[in-house]
Amino acid sequence: MFKKIIGLFSSDLAIDLGTANTVVLVKGQGIVINEPSVVAIQKDQNSKKRILAVGKVAKEMVGKTPNNIKAIRPMKDGVIADFHTTELMIRYFIEQALKRKTFFSPRVVICVPYGITPVERKAVKASALNAGARYVYLIEEPMAAAIGAGLPITEPNGSLVVDIGGGTTEIGVLSLGGLVLCKSIRVAGDKLDQDIIDYVKKNFNLFIGERIAEDLKIKIGTAIQLKEELKTIISGRDQVEGSLTSVEITSEHLRAAMKEPLEKISEALLSVLEETPPELAGDIVKNGIVLTGGGALIRGIDKYLSDIIKLPVYVANEPLLAVTRGTGKALDQLDLLQQAAYEN
Ligand SMILES: Nc1ncnc2c1ncn2[C@@H]1O[C@H](COP(=O)(O)OP(=O)(O)O)[C@@H](O)[C@H]1O
Numbered sequence: 001m002f003k004k005i006i007g008l009f010s011s012d013l014a015i016d017l018g019t020a021n022t023v024v025l026v027k028g029q030g031i032v033i034n035e036p037s038v039v040a041i042q043k044d045q046n047s048k049k050r051i052l053a054v055g056k057v058a059k060e061m062v063g064k065t066p067n068n069i070k071a072i073r074p075m076k077d078g079v080i081a082d083f084h085t086t087e088l089m090i091r092y093f094i095e096q097a098l099k100r101k102t103f104f105s106p107r108v109v110i111c112v113p114y115g116i117t118p119v120e121r122k123a124v125k126a127s128a129l130n131a132g133a134r135y136v137y138l139i140e141e142p143m144a145a146a147i148g149a150g151l152p153i154t155e156p157n158g159s160l161v162v163d164i165g166g167g168t169t170e171i172g173v174l175s176l177g178g179l180v181l182c183k184s185i186r187v188a189g190d191k192l193d194q195d196i197i198d199y200v201k202k203n204f205n206l207f208i209g210e211r212i213a214e215d216l217k218i219k220i221g222t223a224i225q226l227k228e229e230l231k232t233i234i235s236g237r238d239q240v241e242g243s244l245t246s247v248e249i250t251s252e253h254l255r256a257a258m259k260e261p262l263e264k265i266s267e268a269l270l271s272v273l274e275e276t277p278p279e280l281a282g283d284i285v286k287n288g289i290v291l292t293g294g295g296a297l298i299r300g301i302d303k304y305l306s307d308i309i310k311l312p313v314y315v316a317n318e319p320l321l322a323v324t325r326g327t328g329k330a331l332d333q334l335d336l337l338q339q340a341a342y343e344n
Pocket residue numbers: 017018019020021022164165166167168188189190214217218221292293294295297298299319320
């Protein structure tokens with residue numbers, strides 16, 4: 001009874017703790033935070049660390065910081081590279097989301113990458129509890145992505161979702177409310193950016209940073225041949241001369257640069273399809289597969305994958321927010337979750 005009363009006053013939270021972006025939804029209010037998972041830390045003379053910025057402001061510092069400031073992506077690669085910073089980040093986002101809006105501690109559902117270890121799961125839970133959460137539930141990314149994309153996961157009908165994020169691509173086969181099969185590979189948006197950096201270096205003798213590579217990917221990147229190829233001018237440091245120069249780069253260059261990581265994603269998808277039990281595979285052939293995550297926005301990625309797997313491929317509505325919406329739906333069903341074996 002008492003718990004129910006508390007529940008009425010607290011603003012429960014759904015958090016998509018992504019390797020690239022963290023999105024927080026407050027029950028009854030919708031999305032209140034959508035920021036890069038980046039923390040800028042400053043070291044003072046005594047080597048004591050303090051947080052300088054979190055989110056967008058911190059991301060803008062990447063590659064531009066003096067020696068005593070470090071912009072860290074604690075969840076990079078889908079593993080918690082840095083527990084302490086991850087904890088600071090989770091606390092910061094929870095505090096921001098709750099600002100003056102509640103006087104009871106919230107219940108929190110956090111979506112974590114499938115690939116994280118039990119120790120990392122514990123650390124995420126502990127961080128949220130330290131930040132004032134009353135209960136913390138974890139949900140796996142492919143599950144949240146499938147719910148958010150509106151797939152009929154509770155039915156005895158196989159669904160397949162591919163979430164292409166920053167650090168990881170997670171491929172899940174779901175049926176009857178459970179993950180039947182899942183594969184997580186460390187090839188996603190960040191790897192595309194890195195391969196663009198390498199390509200530009202090799203082919204144009206030009207050094208560009210991560211942020212420029214990401215901009216290129218978004219602006220002119222494509223997985224398939226375009227009727228009208230795109231182009232843009234980039235500047236960077238000439239590797240030989242050391243001087244600053246500009247070159248023209250096209251979507252064809254980008255396609256070449258991204259070829260290998262995209263192939264890795266399609267290979268992982270093929271291998272999951274091969275391992276899928278035949279009854280569920282039959283459903284997937286009928287229903288097709290759904291893409292979520294920022295990588296679903298790569299030009300032509302649906303057609304590219306569809307040509308390889310010979311099945312229909314759909315991009316979820318607002319793919320960058322699918323996981324958050326799915327985590328939010330899990331929050332609505334918290335009472336069910338509480339009974340089920342979700343508390344992990
Ligand atoms: N329009 C776009 N085209 C291609 N890639 C994109 C686009 N928008 C975002 N991305 C990429 O999506 C990735 C972030 O996706 P997201 O689903 O938020 O990842 P995560 O869940 O790991 O935090 C980044 O690598 C980003 O560069």
